Amino acid sequence: MAIFGVLIPVFLICSPLGDSCRTPDDFVGASSPGDIVIGGLFAIHGKMLHSGEKPLKPMIASCAGFEVQVFLQSLAMVHAIEIVNNSPLLPGIKLGYEIYDTCAEVTRAMAAALRFLSKFNASKDLVEFRCNYSDYTPRVKAVIGATYSEVSMSVARILNLQLIPQVSHAATAEILSDKVRFPSFLRTVPSDSYQTKAMARLIHKSGWNWIGIIATDDDFGRLAVESFGLQAMANNVCIAFKEMLPAYLSDSTIHGKINQALEKIVKETRLLEILKEIKFTDNERAVYFDSHGDIITGYDVLLWKEIDGRVVITNMGEYDLEKDDFIFADKEDEIEFMNLKNVQSKCSRKCRPGQVKKVSASPHTCCYECISCPENYYTNQTDMDYCILCNNRTHWAPVNSSTCYRKMVQYLNWNDWFAVLLVVLSALGIVLIGAIFIIFTRNVDTPVVKASGGLTVCYVILLCHFLAFVSSSLFIGQPKAYKCKLRQALFGISFALCISCILIKSLKILLAFSFDPKLQKWLKGLYRPIPIVSFCTGIQILICSVWITVRSPFVQENFSIRRVIILECNEGSGVALGIMLGYIALLAFICFICAFKGRKLPENYNEAKFITFGMLIYFIAWIIFIPVYTTTFGKYLPAVEIIVILISNYGILCCTFFPKCYIILYKQEANTKSAFLKMLYNYSSKSAGSISINQSSLDSKSGTPPVPSTNACGKGDNSWLNGSCHLQASGPREVRGEIHAKNTAGSTVPRRRLSSI
Numbered sequence: 001m002a003i004f005g006v007l008i009p010v011f012l013i014c015s016p017l018g019d020s021c022r023t024p025d026d027f028v029g030a031s032s033p034g035d036i037v038i039g040g041l042f043a044i045h046g047k048m049l050h051s052g053e054k055p056l057k058p059m060i061a062s063c064a065g066f067e068v069q070v071f072l073q074s075l076a077m078v079h080a081i082e083i084v085n086n087s088p089l090l091p092g093i094k095l096g097y098e099i100y101d102t103c104a105e106v107t108r109a110m111a112a113a114l115r116f117l118s119k120f121n122a123s124k125d126l127v128e129f130r131c132n133y134s135d136y137t138p139r140v141k142a143v144i145g146a147t148y149s150e151v152s153m154s155v156a157r158i159l160n161l162q163l164i165p166q167v168s169h170a171a172t173a174e175i176l177s178d179k180v181r182f183p184s185f186l187r188t189v190p191s192d193s194y195q196t197k198a199m200a201r202l203i204h205k206s207g208w209n210w211i212g213i214i215a216t217d218d219d220f221g222r223l224a225v226e227s228f229g230l231q232a233m234a235n236n237v238c239i240a241f242k243e244m245l246p247a248y249l250s251d252s253t254i255h256g257k258i259n260q261a262l263e264k265i266v267k268e269t270r271l272l273e274i275l276k277e278i279k280f281t282d283n284e285r286a287v288y289f290d291s292h293g294d295i296i297t298g299y300d301v302l303l304w305k306e307i308d309g310r311v312v313i314t315n316m317g318e319y320d321l322e323k324d325d326f327i328f329a330d331k332e333d334e335i336e337f338m339n340l341k342n343v344q345s346k347c348s349r350k351c352r353p354g355q356v357k358k359v360s361a362s363p364h365t366c367c368y369e370c371i372s373c374p375e376n377y378y379t380n381q382t383d384m385d386y387c388i389l390c391n392n393r394t395h396w397a398p399v400n401s402s403t404c405y406r407k408m409v410q411y412l413n414w415n416d417w418f419a420v421l422l423v424v425l426s427a428l429g430i431v432l433i434g435a436i437f438i439i440f441t442r443n444v445d446t447p448v449v450k451a452s453g454g455l456t457v458c459y460v461i462l463l464c465h466f467l468a469f470v471s472s473s474l475f476i477g478q479p480k481a482y483k484c485k486l487r488q489a490l491f492g493i494s495f496a497l498c499i500s501c502i503l504i505k506s507l508k509i510l511l512a513f514s515f516d517p518k519l520q521k522w523l524k525g526l527y528r529p530i531p532i533v534s535f536c537t538g539i540q541i542l543i544c545s546v547w548i549t550v551r552s553p554f555v556q557e558n559f560s561i562r563r564v565i566i567l568e569c570n571e572g573s574g575v576a577l578g579i580m581l582g583y584i585a586l587l588a589f590i591c592f593i594c595a596f597k598g599r600k601l602p603e604n605y606n607e608a609k610f611i612t613f614g615m616l617i618y619f620i621a622w623i624i625f626i627p628v629y630t631t632t633f634g635k636y637l638p639a640v641e642i643i644v645i646l647i648s649n650y651g652i653l654c655c656t657f658f659p660k661c662y663i664i665l666y667k668q669e670a671n672t673k674s675a676f677l678k679m680l681y682n683y684s685s686k687s688a689g690s691i692s693i694n695q696s697s698l699d700s701k702s703g704t705p706p707v708p709s710t711n712a713c714g715k716g717d718n719s720w721l722n723g724s725c726h727l728q729a730s731g732p733r734e735v736r737g738e739i740h741a742k743n744t745a746g747s748t749v750p751r752r753r754l755s756s757i
Contacts, residue, residue, distance in 0.1 A: 034096020
């Protein structure tokens, strides 16, 4: 309140404001110098004070009616300019302002606009007359305001001379949208065309079609009336009268105009009101009009009877409209009246709700038969001529139904027994992952773990399996937008990463046990673990990103089932889903080929054989998935994909880690360095003998003498895990106390190259 009390005198007594505030001439305003000056026009006072006499000289009348809300708007402009000046937004440049009170008067606003057009930094506030204003610099660069449309239109015409931008915060006249007439005018509020359209729509929705219009007699009011008239005509609304009020008038004038409008409304309806008040008595019966304009009289009930060959008409009673009941003179007349119900005079019985009348072959329309309404149709009254169709999207009705029933919304719920079973299987998989994690962590230095690629690769593969199990839970429960987008992407990316890591292991197994120098050289050049895994996974990430961006999955209601609504995830693009799954299948196929080529490796090192089995399980599961998924519908459709994810995930997890866990837990004697060396030596000797025989056979055919093998890298004995050479067996070799005879043929016994994967 303290700030408010200080700032109000700016427009009341023109005290200094900002760096320098002055009151130019008789204007009420505020200003602050600057390199760039912005003008402001606000109706801080609501009206002008006129003396009522014809002015003898040009003068600007005083203002009255302080408007607090508009004053606060002007302070907001000052505050915004001060914020810009105190910020580094415009270094070396200061914004100034000149704010004038238009008093809601066109004349005063135009006087302020002329000041805006005066030359910048001139000693006097003069507007120079020129033929060419291209190099003329006015006092202000832009103008904020004015508040009223009529004032804004007048100011805009003046500012158009210099095309000074004018931004109004309240002027809504539709004509201001004409950029041919007002090229430099802008506003932050919608045009009246939208307002009048909304008003006409509201009246139409309310069921009114006979209205009157009261508007202000200025450009704004006249244009609004014209626009509203067109909108009302389009909505079949009629305008009874139009009353134009002065733009600025006193309370007495307002009441007078309103009374005149009321007279126009009452004038034509006075007679109707008098008639509604008429009430008199005729033959001891009150005669008057009810609220609907009807006379409240009853009806006599007459009975025609034939007595002795002649017709006798008797008055049984009367029907009272007010009581909505029959009144009888005596009890005998009432009994005789009730006996009339025993007379049957119907061609057909009434059709019950749920049935509809079907006209028979008889020419009489009162003769018909009743048939039941078909499914999804109903009738809720008797003797209806047609069945009403239920909203098939949200409701249904059985045959012969008298109402529609809302369809049940179904999805694979968490409390569904099948969903619970799938969740238990997913949780069991996560428990197995945790157990494998513990086993491998506690046996990190054993040959089996090292031969599996070490903890890093194993942890990554286990993490991928964990994410795949977690992704299956996103298929359960009420579908949400984030679930639909996340579930396929999470499974696709995690599984692609898992297959990529297994592919690297398959490549390294081939590289470690390859005897073909050319193949070994090619595999060695191809083997780049991190780039290959990053590239293979990155392609899947790109596929999922494009899918979610271009054709994102969304939640939809499936109405294909008659009595239920299936809430499900629409994948957005079946092609994108196929590409994602097809890419995983491609990686799995490459991994399968590489693993299949290494299926005959040493028993304790034959990981490729189990990788082959895992890939076969994956292929079989997803091949079966395609026809099952395309032919399944209903709430259990997501369960089909969950089952396939679980099968493929379990298959690869078990084939990859269970054989190693078995060796670690139950065959610890085989999980030693000496056992691995002995196994590898025997395998290498057998493989080398086979190669030597094949080579000798080829040499005998070609006549070329055999050439003994040499060390592939010219180095000595390397590490049993990280060696990359063939060892020459030139003499007896001792392996943990065992002596192996020298190769008498002088051939070399290549040692298979192993590495930690």
